[in-house]
Amino acid sequence: MVPDLLTKSQPCLVNIDIPAHGAYNKRTTQRRDNTMRSAMAADEPERSKPTIRMIAHLAQVSPTTVSLALRGMPGIPAETRERVLAAAQRLNYIYTPRGQPTPTDIQQVAFVMPDFGDRPVTANPFYGQVLSGANQACADMGVGITFTLMPVDCDAIPALLSSQPIAGVLLVGPYQRRAIECMARLERPLVLIDNLSMGMPYDSAMADDVGGGFLATRYLIDHGHQSIAVIGSYFDRVTFRERYRGYAMACAEFEISPISPISCVWDRASIRAELLDLLDRHPDLTAIFCVNDEFAVFVMEVLRNLGRQVPDDISVIGFDNGAIAHMAHPPLTTVNNHPRELGRIGIQQLLARIRGDTSPHQHIAVGTDLIIRESTRSLYALP
Secondary structure, X not given: OOOHHXXXXXXXXXXXXXXXXXXXXXXXXXXXXXXXXHHHHHHHHHHHOOOHHHHXXXXXXXXXXXXHHHOOOOXXXXXXXXHHHHHHHHOOOOOOOOOOOOHHHOOEEEXXXXXXXOOOHHHOHHXXXXXXXXXXXXXXXXXXXXEXXXXXXXXXXXXXXXXXXXXXXXXXXXXXXXXXXXXXXXXOOEEEEOOOOOOOOOEEEEEOHHHHHHHHHHHHHHOOOOOEEEEEOOOOOHHHHHHHHHHXXXXXXXXXXXXXXXXXXXXXXXXXXXXXXXXXXXXXXXXXXXXXXXXXXXXXXXXXXXOOOOXXXXXXXXXXXXXXXXXXXXXXXXXXXXXXXXXXXXXXXXXXXXXXXXXXXXXXXXXXXXXXXXXXXXXXXXX
């Protein structure tokens, strides 16, 4: 049936193309109509294609936050990142930076940690936890990770890194400047974990060691302890030096005289000798802050052998919250510095640099918290 509009004698303006020879070409018009319909169909997905603004609206965050979260940049809270990723998945949004490699284009990164010589790698479980966090982050991003050891004062690139196509390096531990400069010769992005690169153009992530030392010492002071010692080793390294600095800051705040750090060789005989000297010089000592959990466990063992009970005679606090802290007798009060989170953040920083991020280099300090167990006690009389 012909529509009524065309059956009435009314003027009707219709735009059509008239061939040059003046004849109406029906097939030409049909082809143009088909082309227009195809173009409109092609445009339809573009109009419904998800955007960063749509993700921001759904996740209830700013577009800038969405961009940073999708790029895996540090500084975005885990809950916010998960909300953004969930919104992107719901909208079927795929983030692929123009001209930059996607995570699946990054085949492999390297995890390098100190070589302890005749000591097994497990002698410092802290690095194992950092590796676990880094490995999980790589698995989530579809990136391979290889592991190798290197002395902290090394000036030669490990053979493994020279023989494999490595996209970037996570350098974990108290590496000296010449070792960092050596690793830079790979001409690959480099991120430091548990270390600082003063004046060097590299990202880094560390626990808030100053804050952790302050937190542990203040807890002891708040519970009546006035004579507190610090025991550890390698106080020339930034991690242990910063933990002692936090201790000294807490002592200064409460007008307590700090005791110079007691540096021990890593064996029971050395710890015993230093403890005997310490107790002789400070007979009123009531608490010891150890720079890591391993030292704390050794200290508690030696104190028992010397006839001092923990915590009845002397309270002991460690640092790291490793597995040994749970198994110690008594269970160890310690500072949790979140090593797995350090590994995850380090990988995020590294992948961002590999993808071409040129923003100013960052030093990220991961917060610490105190885990109270049975190796400490209050000196205040119970009511």
